[in-house]
Amino acid sequence: MIETDRLHIHLGDFRLRDINVSVEENEFFVLMGPTGAGKTVLLEAIAGLINVQNGSIRIGGRDVTAFPPEKRGVGIVYQDYSLFPHMTVRENITFGLRYHRIKKAVARERLHRLVADLNLDPLLNRLPTNLSGGENQRVALARALMIEPLVLLLDEPLSALDPRFREEIRGSLKTLHKNTQTTFLMVTHDFAEALSLAERAAVMNDGCIEQTGSVEDIFRKPVSTFVADFVGMKNFFTVTFAGKQARINGLEIDIAEPPPDGCTYLAIRPEDIVLSTERLHSSMRNSFPGTISALIDQGLYYEVWVESAGNLFKATITKRSLIELGLREGMNIHFSFKATALHFF
Amino acid sequence: MKAKEPFFWVNISCGIMIMAFIVLPLMEMLTAPSFSMIKETIRDKDVLRSIWLSIYTAGLAAIIAFVFGTPLAYVLARTQFAGKRLIESIVDLPIVIPHPVVGIAILSVAGKNHWIGQILSDLGIRIMGSVTGIVIVLTFVGLPFYINAVKNGFENISPRLENVSRSLGASMFSTFFRITFPLARRSMLIGIIMCSARAISEFGAVVVVAYHPMIAPVMIYERFEAYGLRYSQPVAVWLVTVCLVLFLVLRILTLRTGKSS
Numbered sequence: 358m359i360e361t362d363r364l365h366i367h368l369g370d371f372r373l374r375d376i377n378v379s380v381e382e383n384e385f386f387v388l389m390g391p392t393g394a395g396k397t398v399l400l401e402a403i404a405g406l407i408n409v410q411n412g413s414i415r416i417g418g419r420d421v422t423a424f425p426p427e428k429r430g431v432g433i434v435y436q437d438y439s440l441f442p443h444m445t446v447r448e449n450i451t452f453g454l455r456y457h458r459i460k461k462a463v464a465r466e467r468l469h470r471l472v473a474d475l476n477l478d479p480l481l482n483r484l485p486t487n488l489s490g491g492e493n494q495r496v497a498l499a500r501a502l503m504i505e506p507l508v509l510l511l512d513e514p515l516s517a518l519d520p521r522f523r524e525e526i527r528g529s530l531k532t533l534h535k536n537t538q539t540t541f542l543m544v545t546h547d548f549a550e551a552l553s554l555a556e557r558a559a560v561m562n563d564g565c566i567e568q569t570g571s572v573e574d575i576f577r578k579p580v581s582t583f584v585a586d587f588v589g590m591k592n593f594f595t596v597t598f599a600g601k602q603a604r605i606n607g608l609e610i611d612i613a614e615p616p617p618d619g620c621t622y623l624a625i626r627p628e629d630i631v632l633s634t635e636r637l638h639s640s641m642r643n644s645f646p647g648t649i650s651a652l653i654d655q656g657l658y659y660e661v662w663v664e665s666a667g668n669l670f671k672a673t674i675t676k677r678s679l680i681e682l683g684l685r686e687g688m689n690i691h692f693s694f695k696a697t698a699l700h701f702f
Numbered sequence: 703m704k705a706k707e708p709f710f711w712v713n714i715s716c717g718i719m720i721m722a723f724i725v726l727p728l729m730e731m732l733t734a735p736s737f738s739m740i741k742e743t744i745r746d747k748d749v750l751r752s753i754w755l756s757i758y759t760a761g762l763a764a765i766i767a768f769v770f771g772t773p774l775a776y777v778l779a780r781t782q783f784a785g786k787r788l789i790e791s792i793v794d795l796p797i798v799i800p801h802p803v804v805g806i807a808i809l810s811v812a813g814k815n816h817w818i819g820q821i822l823s824d825l826g827i828r829i830m831g832s833v834t835g836i837v838i839v840l841t842f843v844g845l846p847f848y849i850n851a852v853k854n855g856f857e858n859i860s861p862r863l864e865n866v867s868r869s870l871g872a873s874m875f876s877t878f879f880r881i882t883f884p885l886a887r888r889s890m891l892i893g894i895i896m897c898s899a900r901a902i903s904e905f906g907a908v909v910v911v912a913y914h915p916m917i918a919p920v921m922i923y924e925r926f927e928a929y930g931l932r933y934s935q936p937v938a939v940w941l942v943t944v945c946l947v948l949f950l951v952l953r954i955l956t957l958r959t960g961k962s963s
Contacts, residue, residue: 441866456876
């Protein structure tokens with residue numbers, strides 16, 4: 358549905374280089390990356406709001422690289438809602454109708470369905486300034502979907518919302534995606550959002566695509582240290598292999614099976630590391646002694662940094678366990694993990 | 703209550719001084735002429751004609767600024783390009799040029815020795831001593847005030863609103879008239895007020911280009927020169943009163959549209 362081919366964009370000091378993204382029809386695709394990676398620039402280029410220096414963009418089989426935004430069949434929803442402040446909710450939603458050949462009856466039926474799906478009925482005659490964040494975002498979604506675009510671009514639609522509304526809009530996004538033929542392309546810096554919504558995703562860094570694939574694959578098999586870090590795999594080490602043994606800087610680690618060829622990194626998620634004051638006698642064959650070098654309060658949980666043979670491991674632990682184990686900085690401790698929790702790339 | 707610091711009293715006294723400096727002379731001027739004199743002045747056909755001329759030439763100048771200045775203001779607000787600073791400085795030039803110089807500059811283009819002046823005279827358009835000349839001068843001095851006000855207005859409208867409108871199928875023209883224009887209406891009205899206020903107060907440039915037909919400031923000056931303060935004051939009272947009423951009405955209109963949007 359969307360295909361970019363060797364896309365290059367210069368925008369002031371910022372550049373996107375060699376962007377090849379392919380999104381299937383009716384897919385929910387997520388573009389992830391930290392702030393400043395170029396996600397929004399790519400999104401606006403697809404919408405036709407930014408000039409492209411090189412390469413091409415195809416939407417629905419047509420090369421739209423030279424098309425103005427209004428001819429691309431692309432809807433856009435921004436983080437700040439961008440509702441027209443001088444129009445009522447109903448006027449906002451129906452804004453695009455006059456530019457499309459939609460039969461009155463069809464339009465009416467669609468409006469009814471969107472209003473019902475997004476629970477907008479009580480808001481129709483109100484002005485956007487009097488609405489909450491979640492309500493505003495629902496209106497923005499209805500407005501974009503009212504003309505049934507081929508593609509709906511979502512620029513961090515959940516970021517500006519309170520946690521309560523975020524849940525609500527996330528639910529709405531799922532329903533809408535299921536109920537329409539539209540392809541969704543969402544930009545986010547939050548990997549958890551991608552996990553809960555998308556089928557496939559791409560990770561961007563510094564103007565380039567680092568990895569494309571199913572969300573599951575990106576989560577389990579990151580191809581670079583950057584992606585590993587981005588998906589929360591905070592422990593990664595350069596590694597050498599010898600049969601069913603992996604060696605990182607003085608530690609010998611049992612692995613379940615020999616890794617694919619060409620792997621140079623070993624990674625493990627912080628939540629897969631178990632901390633104990635004594636050496637554990639369990640099925641986990643990898644258990645090492647270490648020293649706690651830092652305890653970092655992350656709000657709902659603690660991140661424990663453990664040093665062992667010059668390697669730094671990061672483990673997460675609940676506040677309750679932290680207190681029960683009596684952890685403090687400088688304390689000697691054991692940490693263990695299963696061979697199956699290891700990732701190689 | 704805590705004693706105020708000296709700093710506070712310095713601010714307050716400077717503020718009071720400035721208020722007095724502005725309000726006192728105006729009050730004095732407005733209250734000096736007797737009621738019968740004011741009444742008599744407004745019966746004077748020449749006075750009426752010059753006040754009306756002042757208002758409608760200033761109004762025309764504002765309309766010209768609106769028609770031609772709005773697109774430029776939009777470009778300056780929305781795009782970045784090499785030389786933008788230069789364009790902005792050129793727009794501001796009429797503010798800093800001494801007023802009689804403005805008049806002389808316009809006459810030097812409109813004169814018989816210049817090809818533009820030749821074309822104009824071939825077309826039968828006279829600048830010197832004509833209403834056309836007055837409107838041109840007033841537009842010249844009023845434009846920067848309109849353009850700057852409206853440019854600020856456009857800058858305060860998020861470009862994302864226009865992006866969304868275009869993604870919904872609206873062309874750039876349609877987007878401008880359905881989104882940008884209604885949202886900038888308030889700043890346009892403010893721009894029109896600023897521009898016509900500046901235009902109506904112009905004297906130096908007009909007196910060079912067109913002593914006759916006589917706009918109100920020129921008439922006030924003439925009466926002051928010929929008959930003295932007492933005879934110029936009533937005309938000034940009428941000019942100020944009419945202007946204040948007009949601007950008040952416009953101001954109320956802008957506030958009302960501001961609330962509803």
